[in-house]
Amino acid sequence: MSALTSQRMTPSEALVETLAANGVTDVFGIVGSAYMDALDIFPAAGIRFIPVAHEQGAAHMADGYARASGGHGVCIAQNGPGITNFVTAIAAAYWAHSPVVFITPETGSQTMGLGGFQETDQLPIFSKITKYQGHVNNPKRMAEIAARCFDRAMLEMGPCQLNIPRDYFYGDIHTVIPPPMRIGRGAGDEAALEEAAELLAAARFPVILAGGGVIMSGGMGEAVALADRLHAPVCNSYLHNDSFPASHPLWCGPLGYQGSKAAMKLIAQADVVLALGTRLGPFGTLPQYGMDYWPANAKIVQVDADPRVLGLVKPISVGICGDARVAAAALMERLKGRELACAANQAERQTKINAEKAAWEQELAAWTHERDPFSLEVAKDSKYMHPRQMLRELERAMPKHAMVSTDIGNICSVSNSYLRFEEPRSMFAAMSFGNCGYAFPVACGAKVACPDRPAIAYVGDGAWGISLNELLTCARAKIGVTVVVFNNGQWGAEKKNHVDFYSRRFQAVDLVNPSWAGVAKAFGCEGVTVERLDDVGPALKASVAAQRDGKCTVLEMMVTQELGDPFRRDALSKPVRYLEKYRTYV
């Protein structure tokens, strides 16, 4: 019988059939009575339920799964506390533009408002971090509203909530299972595309800024073709180092915090920037290394699938609401046979690109440790590794097709200079939401989605404390990931602010750690303590080999307490105190 024929079923069956119709094979969560009636039939629908340690982990895993696979990531939890545990991870998925469908069973419709058990109003909590909130207000509408969540998550690229009063899983209904509705975005407005093509054809120094939209649209090939045609240097947008192949001669590296000076120096010279699939987020375009590189006088052509971000942060000359891949192809088509002003100085431009890249490589190679007074002091008598050297060793040993997730912290930020990729869906950084504890569960979800690719999480030792509970999930479900824990014994990124702004009045930034390798072993995972640079590469390779056997390994990197540039130089100021008792706190 076709799915479009109405059939008698229960709402639980309608939900599970809708998941199956959307190709769902994995769901993350913690078991709960609220949705047990649906969970019971997951196996018969070919859906694996992956039990986690904390619901935040489940939603992060759904995010990682979505980012790695390009499909939906799905999670579910018990009404009330299970659902509120989702909040941080859903906010993170929102800013990562992940099509996560999170299913939120709610307290029963008969007692809602009476303050019964595990009751809270579950829609307002997520109202600002979802693209759509579907509330099943009648059990007969289960399939319709569930299907809409899946459709909208893809249409708008972000988390959608499916809220279901728990008594609505039961019943006797007749329903159709709506087939998935995937709407193509197209290239965008014809006139805008024409205007953009004209600007690009007249440009003397065009630069492409390849953003997350290139990855999500599957448009890397089109971006490469366009770059080749224009012979334009290509920068990755902040934390999207996988938006353009690093081995390509036109690749210049990422903009933003701890990004590539070559990319910054080259985009600074642009007369036309094609911002392809990027919202030009404010944090990702801030001055770095003392350089205000954004080309304020350049013409900016911005392409994004979300019309609301066009011209939002940076003034633009042309805005194109379209799919990055299709828009790039359409621009290519419009440049066909056209004379390009930038063809005249192509060789000169490549020479500049090569020179800037070589200079940056040289600088990085010589930048073996941080050189500010605090860093020199703390590293002087340390027997541990300099973080930058350790990151370089990881880079050298990085396996092909690796997926790397990165957390929020000083060393994770510095790693931005050392993460280069050839293929899309390879870098999963905690994006603009910036929550510590993101990387590990996201790597777990990515690994479940792509079991044949190596999955590696970079995590600071502070952030590790937030997320390490999911080692249980890895051990139980045999999820083979490598966690590189940077053990510097401090919440380093915040300590850096104490150094730079608070006269080293350290407070709550020093960490007393157990042996993280020992902890990993106690959880049933592998654990290795690495103290020497020579051991970094072999340890990474061995852990990646062990992933094939479903083994999760924690590599505990013993590093000095030196600290790279601060995160929020832009947002902090020197303390001012007026009251006598605080006078010395400056």
Ligand SMILES: Cc1ncc(C[n+]2csc(CCOP(=O)(O)OP(=O)(O)O)c2C)c(N)n1
């Ligand atoms: C959930 C959450 N809590 C607090 C912060 C503030 N914060 C940003 S970076 C940081 C320190 C990270 O320390 P660690 O993970 O050890 O990495 P390190 O900076 O030492 O490399 C903190 C606490 C945050 N971003 N997210």
Ligand SMILES: [Mg+2]
């Ligand atoms: Mg730390």
